[in-house]
Amino acid sequence: MAKIKKKVKRIKIDADKCNGCRSCEIACSAFHATPKYSSINPARSRIRVITHRLKDIWLPVFAGEYAPAECSGRDVYIIDGKEYDECGMCRAACPSRDLFKEPDSGLPLKCDMCEGEEKPLCVTWCLNDVLVFEEREEEVEEEEAAKPGELDLGIESLTNRFGLQKVMDTVARMSRKG
Ligand code: SF4
Ligand code: SF4
Numbered sequence: 001m002a003k004i005k006k007k008v009k010r011i012k013i014d015a016d017k018c019n020g021c022r023s024c025e026i027a028c029s030a031f032h033a034t035p036k037y038s039s040i041n042p043a044r045s046r047i048r049v050i051t052h053r054l055k056d057i058w059l060p061v062f063a064g065e066y067a068p069a070e071c072s073g074r075d076v077y078i079i080d081g082k083e084y085d086e087c088g089m090c091r092a093a094c095p096s097r098d099l100f101k102e103p104d105s106g107l108p109l110k111c112d113m114c115e116g117e118e119k120p121l122c123v124t125w126c127l128n129d130v131l132v133f134e135e136r137e138e139e140v141e142e143e144e145a146a147k148p149g150e151l152d153l154g155i156e157s158l159t160n161r162f163g164l165q166k167v168m169d170t171v172a173r174m175s176r177k178g
Contacts (some may be wrong), residue, residue, distance in 0.1 A: 003139045009113045011062070011123060012132040018058040020051040024122035024131065031114060031121045043103045046111040047122050050088050057082055060122075060130060063100040064091030066108035068160045071096075093157075108157050 025042035032046070033039045042048070046063040071094075077084045093100035093108035100109045114120040123133045158167050 001141045004142055005137055006140045008136050008138050009120075010134045010136075011113075011120060012134065013060055014130050014132065015059050017128045018049065018060055018130045019128060020049055020053075020058040021128070022049055023125045023127065024060060025049060027121040027125040028114075031117075041103070043098075044109065046100070046109050048099060050085065052085070055082050057084060059084070059088070061089060062091055062111045063093060063109045064111070066110065066157055067092040067094040068156070070094050106157075106161070 022042060024047045025045040026040050028045040028047050029041050029043075030037045030039070032044060033041075047060055048063075050057060050059040050061060071087075074086045075090070076086050077089055087097065091100075093110070101107065102109055114122075119133055120131075123131045155167070
């Protein structure tokens with residue numbers, strides 16, 4: 001299979017420096033508002049900060065892949081004697097919780113590294129240097145580069161919830177109106 005060059009963006013998380021200020025959530029939700037910067041709603045952010053003051057837990061978690069089914073088991077992490085909430089470190093938008101879902105539509109949210117921007121907004125606005133952005137070039141198989149985007153994931157999620165026929169009927173109705 002042919003190989004092509006792909007830019008790999010990475011955000012390193014130095015969780016020990018996080019103080020739970022939530023600037024990252026505010027910046028992300030504002031950047032992804034429609035129109036851009038027209039509103040702030042952390043529930044729409046693609047980064048969420050798990051906080052537990054009594055346990056001294058502050059952990060930024062980025063929205064990852066959409067999962068159509070919930071796991072049959074649950075993970076609980078204990079790090080340095082601190083117990084994190086069940087599924088706390090999971091990045092998936094899945095049926096078991098509201099995290100990483102657009103609050104009005106229920107569509108899954110996924111970090112897109114602030115596509116089009118030189119530097120992700122959450123990195124810029126984390127003044128405690130918890131989030132560090134890095135970029136490198138890698139050679140990958142052509143097939144891997146063509147992974148589903150946000151639109152594919154959104155349609156897949158709607159299809160799982162309402163069935164393909166209902167989604168197609170709704171799109172047809174909307175296009176007649178438009
Ligand atoms: S990189 Fe951009 S899309 Fe991803 S969490 Fe940060 S602000 Fe949101
Ligand atoms: S902006 Fe930085 S310090 Fe503030 S909650 Fe987000 S990751 Fe933590």
